[in-house]
Amino acid sequence: MKTSNKYFFIAIAGIAVLTEPVISHAVTHKKSKTQQSKAQTKNSTSVKISMDSFREGTLDKEASLKLAATCFAAKQYNDGEEVVDTLLELYPNDELILNKVIDLFLSAQNAEKTLPLFDQLLKFDQKNTQLTTKAARAYSWTGRWEAALKLLDSVVNAGDTSDAIQREYADVLYNNKQYAKATARYQKIFEANKQKDYAIAFTYKLAAAKEYAEAGKLLSSIEKQYPKDPSVLETKANLALGRQDFSEALKICEELIKRSPKNRTNQTALLIKAEISSWEKDYETSLESYDKLIKRDNVNKNDFFQLKAYREKGRVLGWMAKYGRATAVYDEAIRAYPQSEGLMAEANAKKNYYRNSYRPAVNAYKKWLTIDPNEAEALFDLGQLYMQNSKWSDASQTYEQMLTMMPEHRQAALAKQKTNILSSMKLLQSGAEYFNVKSEWKSINFSSTGLYTSLSYPFQDNLSGFLQLESKSFQFENSKGSIGQNNIMTGFEYRNLPDILVRGAYGYHANTQNVQNSHTGFFETQSEPLNNIHLGLAFRREEVTDNIDTFRDHLQRSRWQSRLIYDGYRNWNAGLDYDVANYSDGNSSSTTGGDLTAHLLFGQKRLNLTYRLQNYGFSDVSDHKYWTPSSFTTHALGLELRNYFNDELFQGVNETYYTTSYKIIAEPESNVSHQIRATLYHDWSNRFSTSIEGQYSWATKAFYEDKLLKTDIRWFF
Numbered sequence: 001m002k003t004s005n006k007y008f009f010i011a012i013a014g015i016a017v018l019t020e021p022v023i024s025h026a027v028t029h030k031k032s033k034t035q036q037s038k039a040q041t042k043n044s045t046s047v048k049i050s051m052d053s054f055r056e057g058t059l060d061k062e063a064s065l066k067l068a069a070t071c072f073a074a075k076q077y078n079d080g081e082e083v084v085d086t087l088l089e090l091y092p093n094d095e096l097i098l099n100k101v102i103d104l105f106l107s108a109q110n111a112e113k114t115l116p117l118f119d120q121l122l123k124f125d126q127k128n129t130q131l132t133t134k135a136a137r138a139y140s141w142t143g144r145w146e147a148a149l150k151l152l153d154s155v156v157n158a159g160d161t162s163d164a165i166q167r168e169y170a171d172v173l174y175n176n177k178q179y180a181k182a183t184a185r186y187q188k189i190f191e192a193n194k195q196k197d198y199a200i201a202f203t204y205k206l207a208a209a210k211e212y213a214e215a216g217k218l219l220s221s222i223e224k225q226y227p228k229d230p231s232v233l234e235t236k237a238n239l240a241l242g243r244q245d246f247s248e249a250l251k252i253c254e255e256l257i258k259r260s261p262k263n264r265t266n267q268t269a270l271l272i273k274a275e276i277s278s279w280e281k282d283y284e285t286s287l288e289s290y291d292k293l294i295k296r297d298n299v300n301k302n303d304f305f306q307l308k309a310y311r312e313k314g315r316v317l318g319w320m321a322k323y324g325r326a327t328a329v330y331d332e333a334i335r336a337y338p339q340s341e342g343l344m345a346e347a348n349a350k351k352n353y354y355r356n357s358y359r360p361a362v363n364a365y366k367k368w369l370t371i372d373p374n375e376a377e378a379l380f381d382l383g384q385l386y387m388q389n390s391k392w393s394d395a396s397q398t399y400e401q402m403l404t405m406m407p408e409h410r411q412a413a414l415a416k417q418k419t420n421i422l423s424s425m426k427l428l429q430s431g432a433e434y435f436n437v438k439s440e441w442k443s444i445n446f447s448s449t450g451l452y453t454s455l456s457y458p459f460q461d462n463l464s465g466f467l468q469l470e471s472k473s474f475q476f477e478n479s480k481g482s483i484g485q486n487n488i489m490t491g492f493e494y495r496n497l498p499d500i501l502v503r504g505a506y507g508y509h510a511n512t513q514n515v516q517n518s519h520t521g522f523f524e525t526q527s528e529p530l531n532n533i534h535l536g537l538a539f540r541r542e543e544v545t546d547n548i549d550t551f552r553d554h555l556q557r558s559r560w561q562s563r564l565i566y567d568g569y570r571n572w573n574a575g576l577d578y579d580v581a582n583y584s585d586g587n588s589s590s591t592t593g594g595d596l597t598a599h600l601l602f603g604q605k606r607l608n609l610t611y612r613l614q615n616y617g618f619s620d621v622s623d624h625k626y627w628t629p630s631s632f633t634t635h636a637l638g639l640e641l642r643n644y645f646n647d648e649l650f651q652g653v654n655e656t657y658y659t660t661s662y663k664i665i666a667e668p669e670s671n672v673s674h675q676i677r678a679t680l681y682h683d684w685s686n687r688f689s690t691s692i693e694g695q696y697s698w699a700t701k702a703f704y705e706d707k708l709l710k711t712d713i714r715w716f717f
Contacts, residue, residue: 047071051079054086061091065100072104077424080104088117095124102134109416111141129155133165136172145176163193174205182206183214187221196226200235207242215239234268241273249273267293267305274309278316286316307337311346315377321602323354323570342371346378353381356567357531358498361385374405380650383415387651389497392423393461414686415652421686421716427456431712438477439704442628444546445477465492466505476548483551484512489520498528509543516554518543524561532568537561544583546626555626556584572598588619589627604644612636630668638663654683673699687716 050067053059059067064083071080084101091097098117105113118135125131136151152169166189173182183206190199199222206215219235226232233252240249274289293309310333317326330347337343345368352361365382369375379402386395399416402409436447454468470487491505507520524538544555559581567573579591593614601607617631640661646653658680665673675697683689695708 047074047076047079054083061087065097068104072108077108095121111138114138115142127158129158129160140172140175145172148172149176163189167198170202179206179209179211179214183218186218190221194225196222200231203235204238207239210242212239212243238272271305271308274312283316283320287313307340307343310336311343314350318350318354327351327354345371349378349381353385354570355532356570358385358389359531376402376406376409380412383412384651387415387419390462390495392419395419411650415650418652418686423461424458425716428715428717429454429712431710433710435708437706441703443626446474446545446547448472448474462495466490474545474551479548483515486510501526515552518556532566534565534567536563544626550626557581570599572596590617591615606642608640610638632668634665634667636663636665654686656682667703671699671701671703673697673704689714
């Protein structure tokens, strides 16, 4: 995880920064988990009773407002919004209600919904500068900089020229990329009150946006008042490094060292250079700089710069997905600094993170945070671990803690927003599919087209239900017309990984052309009983639609499936599986398989190489209605490339990627099959995504051939 440039600049230069006005996030109360659980249970029961009364119309305005506040405090936002929507409809011009509802939405960090409410309030009291300032901030938080500037203009014109408003005005100008105007306004602020630290902080802010010319203008004003101040010279060195004018930076550092021989600004500059390079993804320059700090002569046992360089180098290698090298750096650092508890905790956390060991990783990150409570790297990684295992509540609390400390941390804000969407919103998924398959050897010959729509509803943090409707049409060789099928399936999912995941569903298939209707369904469970050991078990009841005979005969099978996976290292994983199927005509089949996957590339481009051995067996090979004439074994070798278009990748960011794969399969009778597959996926927003997928399989003989085209949309609401 890479923290914002601005925070690094300010922290590493040792500047006392007084931050500008930011979003007032909800405070995280320090209750024990037991207390929180009891309180949540009590609140949930209370809210349910009150919602029943509200819907019956027995609550007055004041009681309804209290109910809305209780719902928002309990994070039951659907109920809360139902109450406030009704209040706003009944009392559209009630200033008290408008103000209360605004505060509720802001407490939920949903500034978007406050905008029309602020507009309504401002109609009643346009001269209320406090209200106008609050509205301007809401517009800022939603990225509507022009509207925020217009509101702040009215505040300033009304006579509020305080430093706080002026700084806020400058910040909005900066966010709106009006850097020259922002610089000019901040120069006036500085010249009026000579608050050096505020001005230097804004200089770093401009540098973070690579507006070095504007940063230089402001710094010149500061330097006139503080010509020999070390922090001003350090800032000049930082700006030179940002411009990649390394000779100028070193010149300034030498000047600082002469003034104060114990000042180690040259090492600070080198450290900053390394950090800037890593953020610009010039990783080689970054690593070279860290190596210079690590390999310096006459380093004492408590050297800040060497220890910092070790830890930052390990992180950079992790961002580059060079996990083996990162682990080696941490091991080297521990040998050099065995007394550093923070280093030991970070190394242990990162190693478990790289190995996908969820439980040890979470424990290690928690220990790290007891040593370094405000370590952004640890908080963000921990939030990512929670998200990867659908621990929505834990992830949200972790990001909230991080945002309380660093309100403008964009990655944490995006991840928290995505967590809230995944945990509390309904998912509508719809798609279309065309599939055609033919195999003389395997007695398969049909094509199908289908449309489906499913709705998933989250009942609570880890329990959801779904309903799916599907319409399909089958066409078979040597059969006139098509057979239609209308399907309905309903089921549930309970997810509490890594301990357990349980899914189950019941389906009903209604067929045309006098084909008997079917009852289908499945039940499956997954678990990680031991670290890095994943176990899956499933039972499925399904139709056999391989050809017209199996369809008309209403042939069904009951399948028991099991799979065991080991993924203790990021560069490879292995799996074993067994599948046994009992058919309704008394026959049975079994499939045994094993595979090994090597992960050759990580990061933006991911390349996997997989080998799979699979054996197919059938109880009665003489009956060739829906199976091969004999048992057989296959050997498959596959290569898959996934390429992300994102500049950055983390859980919670919108993704765009394509996947291509090729598989070659050695089959009986010297046959060789080939398969190509491609997928294109795009998140259009946090709530809406689309994908398209295609597949084509063929063989050197008439063994098997298939064609697949599938599209899918997902919408959270």
